[in-house]
Amino acid sequence: MRSSGLADALVLGGVTLYATPVVWQLATSLTASGDPADVMAGLSLAHYRAVLGASPMPRALANSVGIAAAVTLLAAALAAPAAYALARLPVAGRRLLLLGIVLSTALPTVATVAPLYLIVRALGLRDTWLAVILADTSFALPLSIWLVVGFIREIPRELEEAAAVDGAGRLAALRHVLLPVLAPGLAAASLLTFLFAWNEFLLAYTFTATEASRTAPVALALFPGVFETPWGDIAAASMLASLPPILLVLALRRHLVRGLLAGSLKE
């Protein structure tokens, strides 16, 4: 094709231009004045020092890491056996269950936040990690199960049957035969769960009250400003809150694409 180099440059230029809002925020965070136009005059880490030294952000980032990791582990641990049962075992009412699971992946968080709020209050869990972890998991679980069911169905049954013939018990066959083949699929589902839990705002905002459990998005939404809005500090806090999802997506792009495609292109 003629001038394919030019076409490539145009597309790359286009996607770079598309990232302008992020670049603008990054430039804001790196200038002492908080005015991105000054970015040529010299970079400064003053806003990062302010955010990391004297704001609720460090604690919120730690909360987010703990909560998102726990949700990811919990959802994977629950989704894998549930998905196996739905994909392989003669479960009564399986079609109805699967339909319910697909439909509940569509449920908005605001729909059930009120009963979850009452449960959290009744259990005395307000403002704890556990409240956010349980609420997030209840929303992450249906999609995880649905994705993993699809991944298990792609694996030929013969694999497990062969293991059974070789004298392996069902559990041993699962651990040594099915789990290794399923690992990339589980990784894809876990990545989506982690991103959901890290980015989730409504539930975390409702169930937290102090720095003890506020997640990064909540702390960013409530970022303190006394007389005027500290745009430079907010920009630095935004970049810090975005770093984990950005790094994960860049590192695990292939897994992510697999998960997204599996979730949307069910045949």
Add this chain to the structure above:
Amino acid sequence: MLAVVTVYPIVRVIALSLERRVPIFGIADFVGLANYAFLARDGAFWGAIRVTALFTVASVAAELVLGVAAAVALRAQRRGVAISLSLLLLPWCLPGVVTGRIFEWIYHPSAGLMNRLVAVVASAQPNWLGDPRLALPAVIAADVWRTTPFIALLVYARLVGVPAAVYEAAAVDGAGRGATFWRITLPLLRPVLLVALLFRTLDAVRAFDLMFILTGGGPAGVTETLTLYAYHSLFQTLQLGFGSASAVVVGALVVALAWGHLAATGERDAV
């Protein structure tokens, strides 16, 4: 387990919606459908339905068109596709609150990027989020920016799967670029576009973070979607019963959309 964490809250929210429940006063009475009757009479509720419909239709339409255009451009790219994909995923993976904060700053009346660009061509300095005529389009633009990459990625993945022979045959038959796109590419994309349409419509109806950060539903309610309306009635006044009624409406709407899609595309049988 699933029954406990997912089904119980659904049953409970429906029960709650039939109660007058204000925990701070210890009120919990069964009132039947009174909350729904009040909803039907509340002008703000119908306003929220209108805003949700406008937001959903406008943002999903824009995302589909831009997403397909981006995917076709990506498919034509020879080198650097990995870089393009990574850059495109950037807006998609950011927390919604971060996107809200980014656009709040971009729309800032005096120091924002938008008005710096506007100043180059005009003397007006619009207040993007404060002007009732501009606030909803401004929020929609932020949503389009955030979610177009998802559609671009889905469509791109489908385009990669189309054998080159299909296009070569079209070229041999003398089909031009336009004809190839309308007659071959678009029909091939139909299934993936239907899926993208469903996913994005659900997400748009469920959207919350962006408006919460950017406008809080204002000015004068012009950006108050159903989700914000439900959240406000739930937690600003802690009327859990009445708020639950509006939450049930949002949930039922979304589930009905998903069900309708499954039924229409016959994917219910794939379940």
